Amino acid sequence: MLVGIGQVRGNRDRTVAGAREPLRLLADAVQAAAADARGTRMLRELDAISLTHTASWAYDDLPRLLADRLAAEPARRESAPVGGHQPAALLDAAAARIAAGETRIELVAGAEAAASTTVLDRAGVDPGADLGWTTDPGGPAPIGPDDLGSPAMLAAGIALPRRFYPMVDTALGHALGESPAETMAAGAGVFAALSSVAAENEYAWNPLVRNASEVASVRPENRMICEPYPLAMNAMPLVDQAAALLVTSVETAREHGVPENRMVHVWGGAGAADTADVLSRADLAGSPALCSTFDRALAAAGLAADELDLVDVYCCFPVVPRLAARYLGLPLEATAGATGGHSAFGGPLSSYTLHSLAACAHRIRAGARTALVHANGGYLTRQHAVVLAAEPHVDGYVGDPVPHDAAEPGPRLVDAAGEVTVEAATVEYDRDGHPAQAYLIALTDDGDRIAGCTAEGDAASARTLTLFPDGPAGEPGEAVVGRRVRVTRVGERIQVDPAP
Structure with a gap:
């Protein structure tokens, strides 16, 4: 269960003086989570620290650095690879270990400071030499070839999310019999709904409500990026945000004095992966991994999609909630959840869904009964979803944290003209x-x-x-x-x- 929830939004004004490195943002979020859990003693008793990948600054061993700051000695320290699916997958795995009695208290957290690193670079300020940021090794974290797609994707120029996701939406629109205007309107509608959600989220980067016309209208401040997505339908990764979740068993939470009404139960989840090379997939208009993930997460929980109080779908680009809503049989706006999406809330890369889990947990504390939190990684490649609830599941933890292979063979790639x-x-x-x-x-x-x-x-x-x-x-x-x-x-x- 989740017993401590902490979030941080830093340097919204994008100043040199306001810059904080990811390690400090991370530590601040963890301290906020400990305070939310009614004390810091849990931090000294951590059995595991699992962190999402940080891209804005490089660290040799970020979990160790964080543990040292917390005066903790966890037996398990993990820094996950790049992937937006990782927060849900890490939480699911932590809940499974706790349910099996392997650990008692775990921390799942992540941070990015891309807004600050961008400002410092433009100002000619060296974060390490001038501001004392960690220099082991320091500098922007390298992105390896495996993170950028296959050689075929690189050769075709589509190994950038801003190019790939709109291409999928054009394929989906055709499969649904939509006109391009209808495809664009659907995306604008869901991103307008997300902006309203973000406006109620105190940690959102752009808490400005926009209607669908404003999202879709191409003008200098909302220029076209890749058809059919103008800027407002793209992720905003240049943010400083961090989140931390403390996870324990019910017994441990009670030992530490966590009030019953602040416990959010992790029923468990499921994950799946598609073919990493998108040019080898059977169908560019769908996601077998997404379908497998939703099917198994909901079946294990014993819930239908329309029985959920809250559905928070990963929203880097409009096609992801469009695919999810269609498969779940829900209205598109019903996937807007509690976070606000990458455009309005902000897109801190691999750690975004930590904020979704935090936002949905707060909503459960406020009265919601169940929430499905979905996370997407890569090029619609890796999916994971977790069910949170106000009450424990009758069968305890019911998740399946090991991802399934959902790949289906596709057409042969050739160099024909x-x-x-x-x-x-x-x-x-x-x-x-x-x-x-x-x-x-x-x-x-x-x-x-x-x-x-x-x-x-x-x-x-x-x-x-x-x-x-x-x-x-x-x-x-x-x-x-x-x-x-x-x-x-x-x-x-x-x-x-x-x-x-």
Whole structure:
């Protein structure tokens, strides 16, 4: 169960003086969690510390540094790899160990300080030399090749989330028979709902309520990023945020004097993984891992989706809640939950769902009975969901923390050219609002798959693949997915023309 919940939002004004390194944000969040649990004695008795990956500053052993600050000597220290699914997975695993009697008190936490590192870099301030930030090794944490997608994804230019997720939404819209305007309106609707949630969350980075028209309207302050997503439909990773959760058994909580009405029970959850290389997946318009995760988490809890009081779906880009709502059979706005999404609440990379778990736990303390908290990692690659509740489950912990393999074989990837059928596409814009580059995944007449990106500044190819024939500030035109186009390979790039 969750007995201590702590969150921190730092340096919202983005000043050099307000900069705090992730370790300090993390320690502040942990102290807030201990105070929430009515005392700091738990921290000295920690059996395990599990931390999400920190990308904004590099540490050789962040769990050890945190343990030293807390005067704790946990037998288990874990720093998870990159992944937005990790908070739910780490909490589920901690709850399983506690239920099995392997541990008594565990800490799950994470922090990012990307807003501060960006400000310091622009000001020419060295965080280590000038501000005393930890220098073992210090500097921005490196992102390895495995975190950026497969060689095929890198070659096709789609190994950036801001490019991949809108491509999935174009494929989903086609599968649902939507027009591009309907796809964009659906995304704007859910992100508007998320902004209202964030406005009630004291730890939100952008607590400004926006209506769907404001989210969807392309203008200088809401420029198009990758069709069909303007800036307001993208994650905001340049934030300073941290969260910490203290997890114990009921007996241990009572020993430490935690009031019964502050205990939030972790019924357990489930996880699944899809093929890491998105170009090898069977269907770009869905997520078998997401479906498996929801099916198993809800079945173990003995709940149907419409019986839940709260559903908080990971919202880095609109297509994730769109997929979740459709599979769960819920209205899209019902997935907005209690956090606020990556655009309005803020997107502290791998630690975002720690804030979702904290927000949902507070809502349960306030009277909600059950909450499903979903987390997504990679390119719709790894999914995990956890059920929280006001009362213990009749069977105790019912989770399955080991992720299942949900991969399904897909088409063969080839280097063919010629006439193909568009499977997914997007056009990326520069900061001046001009088309910069187009990205394409398509199927040959033989059922094979091709992928590639155009040369920067190839306006003719962008016109062939754009959803906005009159420019991004105009109305969306006809769907691109399903259209026949002719692909010509020019070195490592492609040119795309309408099929004759």
